[in-house]
Amino acid sequence: MAQDTYRIRLEAPGLAARIRPGQFVMVRPTLGLDPLLGRPFALYEVVRGEGGEPWAIDLAYLVMGRGTARLAGARSGDRLPLWGPLGNGFGLPRAGVRRVAMVAGGIGQTPFVALARWWMGQERYGLGPQPGEPWVEAVRLYYGVRTAGYLAGLEDFEAAGVEVRLATNDGSAGYRGYVTELLERDLESGWRPDHLVGCGPEPMLRALQGVAGRLGLSCDLSLENHMACGFGACFSCVAPIRAEDGTVDLKRVCVEGPVFDAARVEWESGEAARGL
């Protein structure tokens, strides 16, 4: 798709029928013992057959280590262990939401093609209720990467009618600087979404949380904490989340997330956060 960025199609009809945007799957890149663990990948898109039945899922990923490097070497016809759908995913669009800004950093754009198509009523996902009329009218993607070579999937967003606003650290495409700075400039010049969603590295999510808080915008963040199992057994991926009563507890991102209301997300982990 782009520099070090690949798209893989996995035949899994049952999973494809159930998975919703923002949910993820764990894929082990080998049948052997090394690398040992599965890696989490957000749904990129569901693939339908000629009769419209879901039969495969597409994942988009950046090669970052041994697991993703092995996955990039997989060949058509290989069998790989995978399990899912995992996590809560994004919900239906909140009442009254017409314009959405999706803010992505690095490889964090991957859940947003499907989410934009779902919320704009172009595609159905999962077995549960689907967004009712009226749909979200407009989605803008704010997409930041180090350099233009990493921009992946722009044509998919454009095909979905998503307006794409780019930022790169080196200025090789779009705005030079952080994607959240670009968002703030657009907000200052008058463009106003009803809702924000974010996926990307922690500094970007923290900045986005700040923007949402200052402007009083609802915002959902998809966290990317390090995981070992993906189904709630290992307690690796915990994040401090503030409950309605103000107490902060460590939540497993894999089962209680990965999508959280930005207003509830804390960033200091461990004993201090929980007051123990």
Place this chain on the structure above:
Amino acid sequence: MGVRLGRLKLANPVLVASGTFGYIRELAAYVPLDRLGGLIPKTITPRPRAGNPTPRTVETPCGLLNAIGLDNDGIDHFIAHHLPYLRTIRTAVIANIAGEDEDQFVAMAERLSAEPGLAALELNISCPNVTHGLDLGVDPTIVRRLVGRVRRASDLPIIAKLTPNVTDVTVIAAAAAEGGADAVSLVNTFKGMAVDWRRRRPILANDIGGLSGPAIKPLALRMVWEVQRALPNLPIIGIGGIWTADDAMEFLVAGASAIQVGTATFADPGAAGRLLEQLPAKIAELHVSRVSDLVGTLRSNREPDPVPPSVEPSRRIS
């Protein structure tokens, strides 16, 4: 496939290891829970514990290094929230407990013994990621006294889960047996670390962690065999890198009466169920009908072969 470990009877020798199976409900979609020989939820402590900061786990070659730090909501929450669910599963549920001192172990054992629905207690005296756990489990005097006190405080069968981070595990196992343990679980994780040399920092927030997974299987097998040889009457539950039915068979012949599937579940959530499905055929290959007939039948290469059974048709003598 039934096995017996002291006072504890199990429908089959396949259990799942504490800390790798959540509070069991997380795996309900992946494993036929009531078919397993036993289920051991994540360690519970007297009070809620937040556990360690993240990163808590890091993958290593064929292994996993973890320093979760006994993140749990405490015994009250376990009894109120998890035990009612666990009682609905028709197999042995074994609570794994950890205290910071002997009194806390005893108090937890008393409380859980008063609750219906548990088959046994497994004492976690071997967690490498908390201040006190390892200290208790490396001292045979403490292990003997601790196991004895818990045994007197509870009617439930007692399993001591031992650390491999000692010079001679048979000494600790003997102490547990003298204290009255019905069985020992061998082994918990090996202390280890992973390093990011560019940052010149350990990768785990806790600096060190416990190593599990296929990487430790040969180490665990050696320890099971040593304890079986030293203490042939002490039932052993083998743990360490078990993924397949072949792995389980290796532990059974080496001296384990039962096994626990641990880290394999993280990498393959259906692993324990598949292992259980494939085990009878492996057992049948050795021409035994009961699991107990093969436990500890491993012979040293320095020992002669046993006299082969006669292949002649039996003759009537009189």
